[in-house]
Amino acid sequence: MKWDWNAVSEFMPHFWDGLRVTLEALALGSLLSFSLGLVWALLMRTPSRWVRWPVGVVTEFVRNTPLLVQLFFLFYVLPEWNVTFSALTTGVFAIGLHYSTYTMQVYRAGIEAVPVGQWEAATALNLPRLRTWTAVILPQAVRRVVPALGNYVISMLKDTPMLMVITVLEMLGQARLFSQQHFQFTEPVTVIGVAFILISYLASLLLRALERRLVR
């Protein structure tokens, strides 16, 4: 096996395309999973079990089925009922939905970790329910869960290659396409491997900095 720098430089334009798609999927997927997870967590706290029960069943189902199966379902089965989205949109939705069933647990733990005295102080001051959530509970809960949410971002990054199976040309998709066209596997796969390490590492540095800021 020999290393061919020419192949690397030929692959690079495709790599940048793939990187852009990977980061796009990661950013949008994260945003979706953060917001949807919070919605689930809040719905699970409503007094009505007619809300809690369906939310519990759906999220449990999504969490306990493989992301890969969900991707196939959304991309190949939904169009049977004339529901069609672009590959990237489908991918972002699947990743966001899948991870929202994890982030909801993170939020739940964060909300439960806010001392009961905070709720009592809010009651004693007669703060409206909504205000208690937005001004007292959530700011404290979210601060506590940032590290855990950050770990899921890194996890999501490592799951983005699955989008390849629904034709999204993220980094691995580009590498595979290039390999098949040029019969050179080592260089493109190595390049994206290094890229994954670098992104994960940078993300964890960023996360640690954010954590330090929040813990102050």
Added chain:
Amino acid sequence: MSVETRPQPSLTDAQPTELIRLENVTKRFGANTVLDRLDFSVDAGRHVTLIGPSGSGKTTILRLLMTLTKPDEGTITVDGEQLFPAPEKQVREVRKKIGMVFQQFNLFPNMTVLRNITEAPVQVLGMSKDEAEERARELLELVGLTDKRDAKPTRLSGGQQQRVAIARALAMRPQVLLLDEVTSALDPELVAGVLDVLRDIARSTDITMLCVTHEMGFARDISDQVLMFDGGRVIEAGSPDKIFTEPEQERTREFLSAVL
């Protein structure tokens, strides 16, 4: 220094106005009956201290009045309006008359000292931000923490946090101030500062105070009525002088000799 409160009937009236009334109130936690068909009332402007062994139901009374917990039976009335049983909307109205200071301060750590004090007046009473901040300034002066307005609570000592909590409760201009063992979580050298502030408030305002404490000196100093609790009932009531010097009940004597 004075703290405004709503107009209240003068104590020299021939017939004092009853402000708080608990009737036939029972509260159980599991198999444990904490309050047993308790009848209990407090007149406006009074400073009442509840004493008694732990588990005797003193704190539960404060928590019932603050609607942090609900009685299993009975009715609770504040200033002529029912607090329990009552629909949520009425509870919100009646609750405006009551403020509470907690053992663990319970300041909002995500807000500055100033915002801790202005948050509820702005959100609940609809005060303008300027008005609420002006009022917060006066209150911080009262509790001696003018220089801490922009600090986060976690940067303050326990005593300072508790003084902010007192200011926060007063900012809502309650008629009743509930004080739940407000010095129990403090280092001994910080207790005096908090008690001084409370003494000041007791003297300079006509706010009604309901106080659970183990500081017998303080109880004697500020209260005009002391209630001895045991087993979910008031077993003896009277002026601080009478209770602390010549209690009638053997149980009260025992308790006092154990804590004094």
